[in-house]
Amino acid sequence: MINKNYTLHIFATGALFTLGNAIMVSSQFGVVNVVLSIVMPILTILLLKVGKKNKAILTATVVLVFLLAVYGVITTGMDYLRFLTTQQMPKTNIIVLSAIFAAIVIACAAGKTHALYKYSLFIFAILVVIILLLFVGGIKNLEFKYFGTNIFEFSFSAKLVLPLAVLPFFYAKDNISVKPTLCGVLFGALLLFTMVVQSNLTLGTRFDISYSYYHSVGVISFGSLFTRQDGLVWFVFFATALVRSIVCAKVIFNIVRFFFSGNIYKQKPL
Amino acid sequence: MIVLSCGVNDYKNVTLSGKIDKDIALFKNIFSRDAVLRTREILIGEGLRCYMIFMDGMVNSAQQGETVVEALVEANLPNDCEVNCKYIAQNILFANEVTETSKLPDMLRAILYGDTLLIVDKNKTALTINTKGWRTRGISEPDSERVLQGPREGFDEAAMFNLAMIRRKLLTPDLCIELMRIGRRSDTLVFVCYLGSLANQNTVKELKKRLEKINIDGILDSNYITENIRDNKYSLLKTMGSTERPDIVAARLLEGRIALVVDGTPVVLTLPYLFSENFQSDEDYYINFTLASFTRALRWICFFITVSVPGVFVALVTHHFDLLPTHFALTVAKLRVGVPISSVIECLSLVLAFEILKEAGLRMQQNLGHALGVVGGLVVGQAAVEAGIISAPMLIAVAFSAIAGLMVPRLMSAVFYLRIFIIVACAFLGLWGFFVLSSLFVIRVFSLKSFGVDYTESFARPKFQTLKDTFFRAPWKFMKTRPMFNKNRFRKGK
Amino acid sequence: MKKLFVLPLICFVILLCGCADYREIDKGYLVTSIGISNQENTTSIFVEALSSSDVISKEITRVVLTETGKNLKEAYKNLQASLVKPLYLEQLGAVFLENTDITPLSEIKQLKLDVYVVKTNSAKALFEGETISGVLGYDVISLIKTQQKNTQNQLYKIQNKNQTLPTVDFLNGKMVLSWAKENDK
Numbered sequence: 001m002i003n004k005n006y007t008l009h010i011f012a013t014g015a016l017f018t019l020g021n022a023i024m025v026s027s028q029f030g031v032v033n034v035v036l037s038i039v040m041p042i043l044t045i046l047l048l049k050v051g052k053k054n055k056a057i058l059t060a061t062v063v064l065v066f067l068l069a070v071y072g073v074i075t076t077g078m079d080y081l082r083f084l085t086t087q088q089m090p091k092t093n094i095i096v097l098s099a100i101f102a103a104i105v106i107a108c109a110a111g112k113t114h115a116l117y118k119y120s121l122f123i124f125a126i127l128v129v130i131i132l133l134l135f136v137g138g139i140k141n142l143e144f145k146y147f148g149t150n151i152f153e154f155s156f157s158a159k160l161v162l163p164l165a166v167l168p169f170f171y172a173k174d175n176i177s178v179k180p181t182l183c184g185v186l187f188g189a190l191l192l193f194t195m196v197v198q199s200n201l202t203l204g205t206r207f208d209i210s211y212s213y214y215h216s217v218g219v220i221s222f223g224s225l226f227t228r229q230d231g232l233v234w235f236v237f238f239a240t241a242l243v244r245s246i247v248c249a250k251v252i253f254n255i256v257r258f259f260f261s262g263n264i265y266k267q268k269p270l
Numbered sequence: 271m272i273v274l275s276c277g278v279n280d281y282k283n284v285t286l287s288g289k290i291d292k293d294i295a296l297f298k299n300i301f302s303r304d305a306v307l308r309t310r311e312i313l314i315g316e317g318l319r320c321y322m323i324f325m326d327g328m329v330n331s332a333q334q335g336e337t338v339v340e341a342l343v344e345a346n347l348p349n350d351c352e353v354n355c356k357y358i359a360q361n362i363l364f365a366n367e368v369t370e371t372s373k374l375p376d377m378l379r380a381i382l383y384g385d386t387l388l389i390v391d392k393n394k395t396a397l398t399i400n401t402k403g404w405r406t407r408g409i410s411e412p413d414s415e416r417v418l419q420g421p422r423e424g425f426d427e428a429a430m431f432n433l434a435m436i437r438r439k440l441l442t443p444d445l446c447i448e449l450m451r452i453g454r455r456s457d458t459l460v461f462v463c464y465l466g467s468l469a470n471q472n473t474v475k476e477l478k479k480r481l482e483k484i485n486i487d488g489i490l491d492s493n494y495i496t497e498n499i500r501d502n503k504y505s506l507l508k509t510m511g512s513t514e515r516p517d518i519v520a521a522r523l524l525e526g527r528i529a530l531v532v533d534g535t536p537v538v539l540t541l542p543y544l545f546s547e548n549f550q551s552d553e554d555y556y557i558n559f560t561l562a563s564f565t566r567a568l569r570w571i572c573f574f575i576t577v578s579v580p581g582v583f584v585a586l587v588t589h590h591f592d593l594l595p596t597h598f599a600l601t602v603a604k605l606r607v608g609v610p611i612s613s614v615i616e617c618l619s620l621v622l623a624f625e626i627l628k629e630a631g632l633r634m635q636q637n638l639g640h641a642l643g644v645v646g647g648l649v650v651g652q653a654a655v656e657a658g659i660i661s662a663p664m665l666i667a668v669a670f671s672a673i674a675g676l677m678v679p680r681l682m683s684a685v686f687y688l689r690i691f692i693i694v695a696c697a698f699l700g701l702w703g704f705f706v707l708s709s710l711f712v713i714r715v716f717s718l719k720s721f722g723v724d725y726t727e728s729f730a731r732p733k734f735q736t737l738k739d740t741f742f743r744a745p746w747k748f749m750k751t752r753p754m755f756n757k758n759r760f761r762k763g764k
Numbered sequence: 765m766k767k768l769f770v771l772p773l774i775c776f777v778i779l780l781c782g783c784a785d786y787r788e789i790d791k792g793y794l795v796t797s798i799g800i801s802n803q804e805n806t807t808s809i810f811v812e813a814l815s816s817s818d819v820i821s822k823e824i825t826r827v828v829l830t831e832t833g834k835n836l837k838e839a840y841k842n843l844q845a846s847l848v849k850p851l852y853l854e855q856l857g858a859v860f861l862e863n864t865d866i867t868p869l870s871e872i873k874q875l876k877l878d879v880y881v882v883k884t885n886s887a888k889a890l891f892e893g894e895t896i897s898g899v900l901g902y903d904v905i906s907l908i909k910t911q912q913k914n915t916q917n918q919l920y921k922i923q924n925k926n927q928t929l930p931t932v933d934f935l936n937g938k939m940v941l942s943w944a945k946e947n948d949k
Contacts, residue, residue, distance in 0.1 A: 008732060088702060089589075091784040099777050100699075104706060107770070108713055115717035118729045122712060203877070203920050219878040219920060231593050231701055238705045587789050592854035592876065596902070599789065599855055603816040604824050606790040613788060698778050700785055 007180045009117035010171060012124035013243065014184020015191065017167055019127070020076055020244030022195055022213055022237060040165040041185055045178055048168065065169045066255045072163030073248035077101060080241035087214065088234055104242065109249035116246060123239045130232050131191055135198055137229075138220040142201040163248060170247050276487075277454045278375040278382075285372060290391040294321050297389075300378070307381075312339065314358070315347030319391040328384035330403025337365040338386055338399055355395050358388070367400035379457065406431060412514035412536070414679065420556035421517045429459050429533035432516070436463065436529070439520035444468075450481055452495070456488030459533035460495065463519075468526040468752070473542065473721050477528060492532040492539050501719050506684040509720040511540040511547055518552055525752050542723035544753070545715055546740040548680045549573070554743050563742035569677050570741060576675035576685055581692035581704055583667040584617050589700030601663070608658040614697040616660050620668040621689060628672075727753065790816040792850040793827070796857050797901030798872075799887035800836055802864040808832045809839040810860075810891040812900050813851065826898060828891045836868035857901035859919075860932065862887040866922060877920035880905055883931045893934035904932050907941050 044065065051058030081101065085094050108116060164185060171177050195213040202216040214233045221228070281300070286293045294309060301307040310322045322338065345362045347353050359368040371377060372395045380398035381387050388397040412424035425432045433447060446469075448462040460481065464474060480499040489495060492512060500509045511527075513519060514536045519529050522540045530539040549569040554562040586594055587602055594602070609616065627647065651669070654660045675685050688711065695703030718725035728740045735751050738744035751760060793813035801808040811829040831846060833839030844851060853874040859881050866881055882904055884890050896903045908917070908930060916922075917929050930943050 006730075084702065089700060089785050092699070092781045093784065096777065096781040097702075099780075100706065100774075103774065103777065104710065107710075111713070112717050114724075114730065115713050118716040118726060119709070119713050121732065122716075122729065205920075205923075215877050215920065218876060219918065228593050231590065234701060235705055238702070239709070242709065588787060589785050590854075591787075591789055591794070591852055596855050596857075599794065600814060600824055603790045603794060603814070606788070607816045609790075614786075695778060697786065698781050698783055703778070 006114075006117055007177065009121045010177045010180040011184040011187070013117060013120040013170075013247065014167055014181045015188035016120050016124055016127070016240050016243040017247055018164065018185050018188025019192055019236075019240040021079075022192055022240055041168050041181055042178075044165045045168045045181075061169075062255055062258065065166055065251060068163050069166045069169075069248040069251040069255070072166055073105070073245050073252065076163075076241050076244045076248065077105070080237065080245075083212075083214075083237060101245075105245045105249050108242075108246045109253055113250070116243075116250070120243055123243065127236055127239060128191070130236060131194060134217050134220070134229060134232065135194055138198055138202060138217065141216075141220050142198070143204060144201060145204075163244070166248055166251050169254075170251050278378045278457055279454075281374040281378060284374045286374070286389065286394045286396060288392055288394045290319050290321060290389060293389050294323075297323055297381075297387075310339075312342045314342050314345050314353065314362070314390075318347065318353055320358075321389050323381055323387040323389065324401070325381060325384065328382075328404050329386060329401045333365075333403060334386055334399075334401040338363060338388070338401065340364075342388075353390075355388075355390055355393050355397050358390065359397055363397070363399060365399045365401065369398045370395050371398060372396075382457075404428075407536075409435075415513065415515055415518075415552050417551075417553040417556065420553050421515070423516055424514045425516060425536035425538060427534050427536055429461060429531050432531050432536070432538065433461060433463070435516035436519055436523075436531070439516055440465070440523060445523070448478075450478070452481060452484050453486055453488040456490065456534075458489040460489070461531040463523065463529040463531060465523050465526070468524070469528055470526065473723075474528060476721060477530075477541065489532060489534070491535045492530065492537045495530060495532060496539060501721065505714075505718060506687050507545070507715065507718065507725075508548070508680065508684075509541075509543055509718060509725065511543040512537045513540065513552075514538070515552060521555070542720040543725075544720065544723070544728070545718075545726045546728055548678060550739070559743050559745045563744075566742055572674040572677035573681060573685070576671045576678070577688045577692060578704065578708070579671040579674070580617050580621060580668050580689060581696040582701070583664065584613055584693055585696035585700045585704060587663075588613050588697065593701075602661070605661045605663055609661050610659070613664065614693065616664050617668060617693050618690070620660060620665060621672075621693070624668060624672040625686065787850070787852070789852075792852045793829070793847070794855050795851050795853050796855060796899050797860065797891075797904070798856065798858075799860040799862065799884070799891055800864055800868060801862040801887040805834065806832050807834065807836050807839045807864075807868070808887070809836065809843055810887050811843065811851065812891060814899070815849070826895075830888075830891075835871075837871040840872060857899075858882055858904045860884045860887050860890060860904075861929075866919070869919070875919065877918070879919045880908060881917050881919055881922055881929060882908075883929045885931065885933050889934045890932065890939075893939070894937065896939070903939060904941075907932070907939060911941055 044061065047057060047061040051061050077098070081094060081098055084097055085092070089097065167185065168178070168181055171181060199213045199216040202219065214230060214237070217229045217233045284296070286296075298307075298309070306326050308322075308324055308326050312320050312322060314320055320342065322334075324334070341362050341364045342358075345358075351357065355370050359370060369380075371380075377387050377396050377398065384402035384404050386399045386401045388399060390396070406428045407426040409423050409426065411422040415424070423435060425435065437445065442465070444465050444467050446462075446464050446466045450460045450462065451457050452460050462474065462477060462481075477499070481495070484495065484498045486494065486498065496510050496512070497503065502509060511522065513522075519538050519540065523529055527540050527542060530541075532539070549566060551562075551565065551569070554566060587606075591599055606613070611619070651665055655662050655665060671689065675682070675689075678685065688707075692704055692707050695707045697703075699706065716726050716729065724730050728736045730736075734744075734748075738748055793811070793815050795811055795813045797812045799808075799810035799812075801810070809831055813827050813829060814824045815827050816824050829843060829847065831839050831843035833842050853872070854876075856876065856879055859869065859875075859879055861881065861883050862885065869875060869881075891900065893900075897906070916927055921927060922929065928943060930941055932939060932941050934940075
């Protein structure tokens with residue numbers, strides 16, 4: 001049973017998981033998919049609750065979540081590495097970067113859950129400050145004439161929505177903590193919306209890899225010293241992609257352990 | 271017959287015969303190659319033979335003369351009473367502490383520790399009389415833990431005196447002091463101290479279990495014990511605290527921690543140890559909470575600065591010029607002209623140079639230290655920049671980082687290695703290397719434990735009462751609870 | 765024991781990346797402005813850069829580099845091939861366009877979105893003329909900011925939008941900034 005004291009940590013992990021898609025987007029979505037992103041975790045929680053009594057539903061849920069976790073970790077990794085190799089480190093070999101990122105994800109996923117919880121809370125506190133500071137600093141660059149044309153072109157892909165179903169499963173083995181999970185997802189979506197708004201209203205274009213949040217922050221300045229805040233955004237992307245990948249990887253490990261030990265609820269204490 | 275032994279426990283099966291000539295011969299045999307052992311035969315009354323055995327230099331001669339020799343020589347033995355060790359201890363000797371023992375290891379320990387051993391003819395037991403008189407350093411303020419305001423006592427090498435200093439701070443019978451002896455040859459006294467109503471008994475048991483498992487020739491310092499019993503033996507971070515101040519030990523005992531007082535060293539160990547303790551200073555609790563909070567927060571910031579500034583600077587000037595303000599980028603480029611070594615090597619060399627200066631400053635004589643510090647720091651640094659061997663911005667970055675590192679002395683070894691790793695990672699991977707390494711370090715810190723207690727316990731439950739003594743120091747009015755691992759959490763009123 | 769292998773393994777993997785992105789700031793040209801002149805079938809590229817190559821005086825010297833080609837991509841490639849030091853575009857401030865629009869700029873991949881885009885009637889005259897602060901790019905940016913605080917000619921503002929670009933010319937030994945009335949991309 002998860003200690004009640006980890007409520008805030010679950011909230012933070014949920015928020016970071018949702019923010020893990022701040023890097024890029026591909027095809028366009030509508031508001032429907034934003035709503036679906038909130039519905040997906042609820043659906044998984046319900047299925048898990050029903051699945052306790054019905055093994056067929058439990059198995060189906062497990063298989064579905066396993067596939068979504070694999071999808072989540074691969075797409076997050078690929079998106080982040082694409083950003084890394086195009087914007088941050090263009091000449092470094094992508095295989096080496098992938099190996100390092102994969103090694104970190106696997107090592108952290110195989111490690112203790114409470115360390116990940118604390119890391120999420122720690123990073124969440126820092127990221128909220130960074131995102132709000134950057135938003136406040138970039139207010140003078142917002143041009144509301146773009147509001148009508150671009151604001152609903154969220155361009156979130158299935159990569160945002162579908163892996164969200166993995167989240168409740170991550171907490172399921174400790175105890176399904178519904179409220180903090182959902183609140184975390186909502187807060188993460190709110191922060192993501194802030195980033196999208198800032199990007200759209202600053203750059204005046206739809207949110208994608210060439211005109212992402214990173215670029216919108218790059219054009220704002222605080223006086224003559226702090227002219228390019230790209231480094232902060234790189235950290236935002238790294239931390240959120242890392243947490244998202246670790247959570248998906250952990251779910252994969254737990255499900256694999258389930259198939260070997262036959263009991264996903266049998267796990268080491270935190 | 272010369273008996274070769276490695277420790278007192280080799281004689282646990284040997285007993286006194288009761289015949290004084292044979293017994294004294296036994297002791298002379300055991301210490302046959304020890305030129306410091308002294309023996310003196312005394313006749314009590316009308317002819318009861320006894321021998322005093324002691325180590326020259328370890329006993330207080332005046333005290334021994336008054337309480338033992340004089341008492342024995344002038345003793346009038348009654349005719350109708352059997353005179354044995356018990357009688358002598360109760361009726362003849364003036365010493366304040368006399369113990370009767372039949373075990374040879376205890377007798378040997380007594381002699382080796384500065385007591386006087388009295389063996390009596392026709393008795394298979396002997397008396398150990400407290401006549402310790404070895405010299406100690408005396409109470410002085412520890413160099414590494416100086417305070418501007420507050421107590422200035424410091425421990426010395428005698429465990430008994432150290433325990434007395436702790437006892438003076440905690441005038442309670444709840445203070446438990448358990449003795450253990452560790453070291454095959456050194457037989458070092460190690461005292462496990464804790465407050466019975468506050469300390470976690472499981473932690474005490476676990477500690478004693480680990481201490482018993484230590485298999486070593488000798489314990490000369492508390493660090494020998496630390497490296498043998500700590501969790502995560504290869505971790506850069508300390509998981510056991512250490513201090514030379516009795517007030518700090520008393521404060522930690524009051525928080526439910528356990529202290530290990532080791533004979534022969536002024537450094538007392540405390541456990542469990544939390545990460546936030548690395549940023550606490552001894553005088554945080556002796557000065558106003560506003561100033562204490564500011565300096566505490568400053569230490570956290572300085573830790574971040576000292577590990578990250580050199581690496582981040584290297585990353586910015588070698589990978590990410592776009593993050594530098596334009597004029598600063600031009601200044602850096604201009605000042606690097608003619609420097610023969612690459613930025614990374616320059617940075618690593620400077621970090622190493624500062625470590626050499628720091629180490630040399632510790633080892634050299636004090637009257638030379640100030641002068642050479644000026645020479646090393648200012649003249650050599652200035653000359654190196656003017657000669658074009660290093661660039662001024664890099665020197666400033668590394669110097670700033672080094673000075674910031676002095677604010678967190680308890681993390682010195684971790685800071686040094688972390689700084690180097692981050693510089694190398696930034697050289698290869700730019701800022702991404704910094705993100706990766708710092709994230710790994712943070713996750714590692716969060717996963718550590720110290721004797722079953724989370725190393726970062728405050729972050730597990732981020733509430734005011736758990737954070738009140740981490741990033742800042744709350745006023746005493748709000749210090750209502752002890753750390754979470756304590757079984758008796760309420761500091762006030764209960 | 766397993767944990768002891770993890771650290772050297774991580775170090776080894778990090779070392780494998782081979783410092784591919786490692787550069788020394790003083791070992792290249794810090795480009796401050798670029799000029800593109802399109803004349804019939806030839807495209808000329810002018811690059812103003814700051815070079816820290818003077819070892820004796822240890823000063824930064826301003827250099828103007830030019831090259832031509834069939835199009836911007838070729839001209840840029842020819843320029844890079846002719847230089848002994850690489851071009852660092854991270855501190856690029858302004859891009860001057862003569863007889864061309866911003867379409868060719870997509871061929872320079874390292875361009876930041878906050879670069880100022882300015883039109884000119886003679887890129888050559890501009891780059892060969894005297895500067896106020898010593899750096900043409902920063903002079904023009906200061907001029908734009910002084911004359912009009914709400915600048916609309918940064919690259920991200922003019923891409924895919926109708927936007928008026930200012931024109932800068934070097935006339936009678938002086939830099940003159942004007943805003944054209946017709947819309948231009």
